[in-house]
Amino acid sequence: MKIWPLIVFIGLIYSPLSIADNRISVVFINPGQSDSNHATGGFWSSVTRFMKAASDDLNIDLEVLYAERNHFRLSKLVREIGERETKPDYIILVNEKGQGGIQLEEAISSNIKTMFILNTLSSKHDIERYGKPRATEPNWIGSLIPDNYLAGYMGALSMLNAASKSETPSNEKIQAIGIAGDHITPAAVLRNDGFKKAISEKSTAVTLRQVVVGDWSEEIAMEKTMGLLSRYPKISAVWSANDPMALGAISAAKSMGRKPGQDIFFSGLNWGPKALKAIQNGELVSSIGGHFMTGGWALVLLYDYHNGIDFGDKDASVTMQIFDKIDICNVDTYLSAFGAQNWDKIDFTRFSKSLNPELKEYPFSLQGIFDYGLRTATKP
Structure with a gap:
């Protein structure tokens, strides 16, 4: 018997602040092309669309800036955000082509809480300089990496x-x-x-x-x-x-x-x-x-972190499977549900521990979406 609707209801009553009263702002530096028809494919556009659906449910002000596959633009965009009069609560970065350390330095100098998704720091220099999240820089609060x-x-x-x-x-x-x-x-x-x-x-x-x-x-x-x-x-x-x-x-x-x-x-x-x-x-x-979902799942983690549920209480470097296989056995089921990439069918509040106090583990997977995350009207 599924208990998710009840969990959501309890969470909405007892969470410290309701979604409407606790709006947060996040900027995502997307390393990809804003044109989903670019030769490298529409992956990065998919990342943005999934994040947008999550941000709508969680009442997050999400801004996405594209580097247009120019990895030298990544740190420039972070620096420009740091120069704003009003800075976001959080910035989400991707370590693309070894630019993660430079981006992180810009974010830290601007005193913005930072999270990496998909690729975290990897070079020997960056690891020696920063270690893991929160080891030397408290504003580098974590990373969420699918198991590549x-x-x-x-x-x-x-x-x-x-x-x-x-x-x-x-x-x-x-x-x-x-x-x-x-x-x-x-x-x-x-x-x-x-x-x-x-x-x-x-x-x-x-x-x-x-x-x-x-x-x-x-x-x-x-x-x-x-x-x-x-x-x-x-x-x-x-x-x-x-x-x-x-x-x-x-x-x-x-x-x-x-x-x-x-x-x-x-x-x-x-x-x-x-x-x-x-x-x-x-x-x-x-x-x-399924790794394009990582940005949306990161927003869930940031929402919980902002509301006092720390995803990094044991280790802020979080690696999750996230990936699933689609083949001839399940392709029709997936396309029937999400062929149009209508991620509004998912209720992202059901994945939040601060809104669902009885949730023990984050069910960040395709099966988790089918089991718990679909809005009632869209369930098969």
């Missing part, structure tokens, strides 16, 4: 399992390639490591031919896959660190007479609309995703 290692591993396993069921001669190994986003960003590095872990576990049945960098771009991935398929014509498994690169790889394979889903198998990451369509038509084995 697990995401890379899950995608690779689904691809390899599909390839193993194909009509490859039993005496031949599966030949695989990987398309990484980059070799710098922490999320990219961890996804690559998860991919290689899955390959190593199946080393008796799989040969890894090469890993190339696709710079998160569909076009670049298509060009590089064409070269790899020419060099290694027996490749039957292609792992990609995001969906646009997977789609580019699929286009390359089709242009060379290969049959995705039959003699060559692909996995992606992001739950992009085009990727989910490719899963439905059998060209893509799976897409690992």
Whole structure:
């Protein structure tokens, strides 16, 4: 028996301040493109849309500023926020291409409470300077990081399992390639490591031919896959660190007479609309995703923190699974509920511990949304 409606009701009565009386302000520095049709895909626009739905429910003033994939703009935007006469209560950052330490320095100098999502500090210099959240700088209050290692591993396993069921001669190994986003960003590095872990576990049945960098771009991935398929014509498994690169790889394979889903198998990451369509038509084995929700979940943590429920009472560096797999088994269910990306169907107040005193763990996952977070009128 689900007790969520009762929990929400109790929380609204007994929380110290109601949502309406305790409005907070948050600025998110989005490292991506504001144009959702950009070649790198619509991931960062998805992050913003999910955060906007969460901020509406939690009565948070959310402002999103885009760096337009120019990582040098990231610290500039933070500095400009610090120069404002009225500063936000919180700023949310992403460590993109090693710029996290510079951004954090700007935020600290402006005395703004700061949280990282998706990628936290990673360079040796930054870690030696700042350590973990709250270790040396109390205004760096935390980080929320999805488990990218697990995401890379899950995608690779689904691809390899599909390839193993194909009509490859039993005496031949599966030949695989990987398309990484980059070799710098922490999320990219961890996804690559998860991919290689899955390959190593199946080393008796799989040969890894090469890993190339696709710079998160569909076009670049298509060009590089064409070269790899020419060099290694027996490749039957292609792992990609995001969906646009997977789609580019699929286009390359089709242009060379290969049959995705039959003699060559692909996995992606992001739950992009085009990727989910490719899963439905059998060209893509799976897409690992849900990490675009991280910003919305971070707003829940900040809301609770602002209301006296500290997510970092044990460790302010929070890593959660967050990622889930969408494949042919559940793609229709997901699209039926969220194909239009209407995140207003979710009641984000149900994920707040300050509004739900009996909530023990944060159910930040797709299953958590289906189990607890859907508004009554939208439940299947």
